[in-house]
Amino acid sequence: MGNAELTRAERALRVWMIVCAMSFGFAMPFFLFAGVWIVPVINAISARICSLPLYPLPQSGMEGAFWRVLGVSMMAMLTWVCVAASVDVRRNCRIVPIMLVSKLCSTLCYLGLFIAFHPLAYLVGALTDGPIFLVTLALWYLASPADRYIDDKEERILTSIGEAVLPRGGAFKLGYADLRERAVAGARRMMAVMDPVALLGTRLLLRTVNLSPILFGMRGSTLLGMLPEDRPAWLTRLERHRLAPIRTMFAALKVYVALPFFNEPEAAQAVGYKPESGKTP
């Protein structure tokens, strides 16, 4: 796939994957052949600049080699993930979570071990893998929906809001479900011209509204998990919430539902809007 076809977020992820692939690729032989010196160097720095306990060196060279082999094999796998993702970032975006799981796991373990035992080596590990995890997570989240702008789950959330705000029947028959595909496509077209920050904000709003029954209502299920007939009452509650950010959250998303819906001729006509009726002959 040519770069010209990639979204801006995909291009950013691709560049990051290339950087990571080169870093892991370089680190592999380094760890294998010179890894034995890493911990002693960190210990030496620790002894000079702080009074943290030193990381215990392996009893024998064989023991250290065993763990280095495991570390190198992990790096080989991560290198492959990064290379594959950078070669075809849109198709292989889905394998990036392998790297995310790895880096989250190592970050949490290093942090836990540092809190428990305090050697500087664990803190260095957490401060190395933590930022890699966070940057990868942010870029992957931004790039994962590609030119669909919102991912499948966010689309389901948007649709559930649409069907709650504009159910079938009532004062006019037409509901969001009747025009769902066109209304969602309309919302996507609105998102297509947003800057990345606004788009990220919209996606986070969708996710937050989905979690809102748990976060703000002490309920046991998300919006998607609620019965469809309970959703309008919940959204009305959000709209009347005493905290302005919560009200604003729903008000913003209502625009992505109501505007594309009523932009469709059938929906506009259902409320009596006839665009040509103002024209004078």
Add this chain to the structure above:
Amino acid sequence: MNESRYRTQAVVVGTGAGGAVAGAMLAEAGVDTILVERGGFHTTAEHAEAAARGDIASGLRDMYVNGATTVALGRPPIPIPIGEAVGGTTIINSATCFRAPPDKVQAWGGPSVEEMAPYFEAVERRIHAVPTPVDRLGKNWDVLKRGCDALGIGIKPLVHNIKDCQRSGRCAFGCPTGAKQSTDVTFVPDAIAAGADVLAEHDVDEVLVAGGKAIGVAGTTPAGRFRIQADVVVLAMGALTGPAFMLRHRLANSSRRVGRGLRIHPGCRVVAEFDEVIDGYIGVPQGAYIDHWADQGIMMEGVFVPPGPMLASLPGAGFEFKALGARYRRLSAFGLMVADTKPGRVTVGRFGAPFLAWYSLSRADARSLHYGLARLAEVYLAAGAKRVFTSFAPMQVLKGEDDLARFERLRAKPPHFESMAFHPVGTCAMGADPAASVVDFSLQTHDVRDLFVMDASVIPNSLGVNPQLTVMALAMRAAGLLASRLT
């Protein structure tokens, strides 16, 4: 990569109220001029096609910055929609024309009211700014007039730059009949007729400066890079995008005033439901105004939009919301805005955003909005409204005088309002003192020779009225001065 190169006397960046006027004035004076516009060129035929489909989403997408999702961050967050097309914001504004109030002009300390008057007259003539005939205002006007008459309050048709209005009700989404005299159908064609070139979809990302003098601009197009060498550079990118651009490129900011002093008109919309059919979308959407409380900084102006944006702003969900939607033809709407008392700020946009605007509504302005909402609700109730929707969170719906009395007793705080704002100004303020302003009264920057700013950002104070005429008049004056220097 391809790079197109041009050489000209004057390059004007932006084709809105400031840029188009400046470009036309320079070209008509015989100055070799190029106008550069980031947005695209949209024809009346395109607008007509969209109107026939009842489509407003394409207008929002193609002619607004960020699809009309630009927001000033603060308490509360306030959307500030601005245009991005050949014609700038004039292509999507409500075509309302006011001269700057004399006391506001005097406060500038620069060109006097008498000096500005011929420029206002010239602009009004060229864009056909005349009071709109009452028969073009639609029933929204009738309803408001009825309420105002009952209370003894004056309501008047607004002056618009519209010629032969066909009552399409789509001023904010591109006029489908070419009646609105936005700059894309007035000053831009005039500039072209006088020999100027217009480069649409050209995104300027650099002002070329050498030896403390602006010598051109460079940027990108879908086809590659471009570079324009020029004797003078006029920036007319608007009061939000412009200062962010200047801050990003560290231009003319020795005063540290670039981006500071942002003034806007925070506003709210009041929607009222009647038994009678009003069809508020037929007619000039911003047809009339009430200036009864102008001495308190409150101006009320009409506003009505198609079902999508109108109903999205009304409360409710589910069958209750649909019942309200089904009453769309029986809704009337009017807006109010306040001349703000506390400035905000514009900073450099990050991660692809064209700018970041920071603005918090002051308590005094919140009280003015609350008072204005009450007065407008009173007018609607006097006109016979069944329900009034207030945009005020603690009490979103009023059903009668008792509700209105309760509404007035509530204490208003800034986060209570579902507000929008318009008319950003003040972020590259003009003034005589280089330490306290960005441009002088000829609109040349104090720091960089031959770099001019001719847009709303030079207006240093909140006008309390729609600023397009003032921006045009200031640009006309400054471009005239510049042209006399260049020819």
